[in-house]
Every structure is written in C-alpha cells, then in structure tokens.
Amino acid sequence: MNASPPGAVVTGIGIVAPTGIGAEAHWRSVLLGKSGITRITRFDPDGYPVRLAGEVPGFEAAEQVPNRLVKQTDRWTHLGLAAAAAALDDAGVDPAAVPEFEMAVVTASSSGGTEFGQHEMTRLYTRGPSWVGAYQSIAWFYAASTGQISIRHGMRGPCGVLCCEQAGGLDVIAQARTLVRGDVRLAVTGGTDAPLCPYGLTAQLATGQLSTVDDAARAYLPFDEAACGYLPGEGGAVLVVESAAAAAERGAGEGYGTILGHAAGFDPPPGSEREPALRRTVERALADADLGPSDVDVVFADASGVAERDRAEAEAISAVFGPRAVPVTAPKTLTGRLYGGGAALDVATALLALRDGVIPHTVGPTRVAGGCAIDLVLDGPRYRPLDTALVLARGHGGFTSALVVARADRHRRRTA
Structure with a gap:
C-alpha cells in the first residue's frame, strides 16, 4: 500500500x-x-x-x-x-x-x-x-x-x-x-x-x-x-x-482528512439485464485509492429508501466487502436527500466521523429488509478508531459515484 x-x-x-x-x-x-x-x-x-x-x-x-x-x-x-x-x-x-x-x-x-x-x-x-x-x-x-x-x-x-x-x-x-x-x-x-x-x-x-x-x-x-x-x-x-x-x-497542517480515491459510473439502460454500475464503481474507487476492501472502516450509503434500489446497493456492498463485513450508515435520514448537496454533506460527515472515531447511526430503520445483507448501524453510534471511509452516491437517471476519504494522520499511523 x-x-x-x-x-x-x-x-x-x-x-x-x-x-x-x-x-x-x-x-x-x-x-x-x-x-x-x-x-x-x-x-x-x-x-x-x-x-x-x-x-x-x-x-x-x-x-x-x-x-x-x-x-x-x-x-x-x-x-x-x-x-x-x-x-x-x-x-x-x-x-x-x-x-x-x-x-x-x-x-x-x-x-x-x-x-x-x-x-x-x-x-x-x-x-x-x-x-x-x-x-x-x-x-x-x-x-x-x-x-x-x-x-x-x-x-x-x-x-x-x-x-x-x-x-x-x-x-x-x-x-x-x-x-x-x-x-x-x-x-x-x-x-x-x-x-x-x-x-x-x-x-x-x-x-x-x-x-x-x-x-x-x-x-x-x-x-x-x-x-x-x-x-x-x-x-x-x-x-x-x-x-x-x-x-x-501556509501552516494549515493536515486538515480534516485526505481524498484517496474516486470513480464514477453510469447504470445500463433499464431492462438490459446488465449489472448496475455501483459494484464496479466501488472497486475502481478502491483501486484508485490503492486500498483493498479490508482497509475500509465504514461505508456511508446512498440509501435511497426505495426497496429495489436499496437492495441493489446492499448487494453491491456485499459483493465487494462480503455479507455484513463492514459497518454501513446513512445519516441522511435526518436531513432527507439533498440532491446536489447531499453527497457533499455525507463526505463532510464522514470526515468528522474519522476525526472523532465514531460511526453515526442510521435513525429510522428498525428491521433490515430481506436481501440486504449489510451491517446497518442502528440504535446508536459506534465508537472505534477509524482510518478510512467510503461514500456512495447515485443520481436519478443512472449516475453513480464512490469516493474514499481518510483520516488526516492515516499515513503516519500506518507507517508507525
């Protein structure tokens, strides 16, 4: 690495x-x-x-x-x-x-x-x-x-x-x-x-x-x-x-964190029976960051709230990381989906989570749907050391994006 x-x-x-x-x-x-x-x-x-x-x-x-x-x-x-x-x-x-x-x-x-x-x-x-x-x-x-x-x-x-x-x-x-x-x-x-x-x-x-x-x-x-x-x-x-x-x-230090990797994709036309772009997009973002799935400490999900789209996202996360292998959270239930502002807010929240070593919980859901084999963080925040976060976003019409961010001092912690 x-x-x-x-x-x-x-x-x-x-x-x-x-x-x-x-x-x-x-x-x-x-x-x-x-x-x-x-x-x-x-x-x-x-x-x-x-x-x-x-x-x-x-x-x-x-x-x-x-x-x-x-x-x-x-x-x-x-x-x-x-x-x-x-x-x-x-x-x-x-x-x-x-x-x-x-x-x-x-x-x-x-x-x-x-x-x-x-x-x-x-x-x-x-x-x-x-x-x-x-x-x-x-x-x-x-x-x-x-x-x-x-x-x-x-x-x-x-x-x-x-x-x-x-x-x-x-x-x-x-x-x-x-x-x-x-x-x-x-x-x-x-x-x-x-x-x-x-x-x-x-x-x-x-x-x-x-x-x-x-x-x-x-x-x-x-x-x-x-x-x-x-x-x-x-x-x-x-x-x-x-x-x-x-x-x-200018003496600003390392700031909140670093941008390690990114990839963007686009879903195939409906009815094409081709796989949605999210899994491949996540894999390319991790490759751009020079990370493997085990290096990611938390996933901030797109979390559309539409059953079919939620299931597709959960399947992509499970395909990359394994079933329930990485904590997944969606703080956007507290704000609604903010369209052009939503994913940037997720990145800001992820950086604060890395800074403080805490995974915020997802407010609202109580019973994870069948077919969604993810470790959705419920009930309360999880406190633990965090180094990297993956943020996912999908836009209406097929836009797909994944961004990897890391704790500010990750490079020192990993080489210590």
Whole structure:
C-alpha cells in the first residue's frame, strides 16, 4: 500500500443543513440522532402528496449574503455562498492573500434556481413578460453558485459545475482533487440545493420515489422492510480542498482528512439485464485509492429508501466487502436527500466521523429488509478508531459515484 501522504487534503468544512448551520452543530445533531425533518413551512404543502422535508432552520439570507445578491440569486445560491464563506473561515484562508488564478471553484447542481424561476414564471403568467426580471436568465442557471462564489472571493482559476444529481457531490470533490494536483493551490467544492417550492416539489414527484408517509419517524426508512421512498431536503456542504504542499506551506497542517480515491459510473439502460454500475464503481474507487476492501472502516450509503434500489446497493456492498463485513450508515435520514448537496454533506460527515472515531447511526430503520445483507448501524453510534471511509452516491437517471476519504494522520499511523 502507498504510505506517502496523498496530494489533496480537506482543510475547511462549511455546512448549512436541516441538522444545523455549521459543521459542529450538524455533527452534534447527527450523533444525537436529532432529525431536521419537519412539515414543510416554505409553502403550504396541503394538497401535495408529500408534506415532509428537511429545511435548514433559522437561515436568513440577509444575514449571510450581501443584500443585492439576495435579490439577484436563488436560495440555493444563498445557501452555497454561506457554506463557502464558512468553509474558507474554517480553513483559515484569506482569499485576498492567495493568487487569484490559483483558486478554483467547482460545485454540484441538481435543480438549479427552482424557487427564483417559479417566482419569475408566476410574474410572466399573471402580469406579462415586462414583469420578468433580468436576473431570471442567470439565477436559475446550474453554474450560478459557482459563479457567485468565485466572484465574491476573487477566485479566477478553473471554475465549473457538474450536474449529476446526488452523485455530483462526489464527482466535484474528485475534480477538486485533480485541480490541486496541478497548478491550483486550493479549490472550493461541494454543493447545496433548495428544491422546496411548489414547482420544485412537483418536479420531484415525477420520479415516483418520494415518500408520502406523514409520520416523520417512519417516512424515510432506507434498507428497512417498510421502506417507502425518500424525503427531499435543502442545504448541503462546501469544502476547501488544498494540495498537501500548499496547506503545509501556509501552516494549515493536515486538515480534516485526505481524498484517496474516486470513480464514477453510469447504470445500463433499464431492462438490459446488465449489472448496475455501483459494484464496479466501488472497486475502481478502491483501486484508485490503492486500498483493498479490508482497509475500509465504514461505508456511508446512498440509501435511497426505495426497496429495489436499496437492495441493489446492499448487494453491491456485499459483493465487494462480503455479507455484513463492514459497518454501513446513512445519516441522511435526518436531513432527507439533498440532491446536489447531499453527497457533499455525507463526505463532510464522514470526515468528522474519522476525526472523532465514531460511526453515526442510521435513525429510522428498525428491521433490515430481506436481501440486504449489510451491517446497518442502528440504535446508536459506534465508537472505534477509524482510518478510512467510503461514500456512495447515485443520481436519478443512472449516475453513480464512490469516493474514499481518510483520516488526516492515516499515513503516519500506518507507517508507525
């Protein structure tokens, strides 16, 4: 195994999630099993089959974002700007002190500026085209958050956005790793989402995978024999990724952890009778990390909550690691699936778990479904030394991604 320090480290975490604003607030909620799932308050959900979701509590855009940007951008971008600022502050980075072309921004996006777009369409249909604001053309756009983060912090290096739904949150972190291995000193990466408006919820209903159960404790039960779909949510996480050399040069140390490996895949067409991409994707991510299955201490599952998809994920995990051979967890039952922000939040949670030596439990499920031969962590956190974590994500339509992260001092512990 490779004992040299990997080239990409996570030095800052910014979280805006239904479980709390700030990395430590979120982490406390996760360890306590404190859910952020509530009845939707951003609009009246009566008349919709889904009335529960994960909403970010107490988030006021005017307190986080310059007033002009509040009016020009969507809530999804407000959340992204707040998370990015928190991540930079957590990393101790002053962007003004870093060459502007050596800072990159790459984020994941799923629904884009849904709420902003709905408001402008309402104006169009009720008042006419002259009432549609000029910012409609950019506020809904998938790259809006990337653009606004780069502008606000003077980051003029490579900037981009990946639209792979939930899987995109892992793919952009892998892209950040690639960038900092080159001429980029640091990359701001991750994602947020804000799909909780009538237009956004209606679009999500088209998948047929959302839970319509009104009991928040039983509405999102991945891998459970009573699995009935998933709940949506808003928010996510933004990370600061730096080259190990750049972090050491500015005295940032080893940060939260290192990005060891990644792979992405795409499921074959339905009805093709070909194997889903997840198992192969996991194997390629482990190979990229120069690890074997026995080196992984915990798996953060995609956990769709849809029985067939849960079973397929459990089969892939069992095929790689063996039946019930590795702890599996899904803290996203506390937040709902956050689409473009969900996988990045899982990575942030995994890094905190590695830091503190604790595997958070999965709140909600009580009886693992037949055919799911996994060691799903239930009832409470498991405290033990942890070195590496595998994070899985799948996006609607077939996107598949796997990312391996490691404890900051893993390379020293393994060679001691």
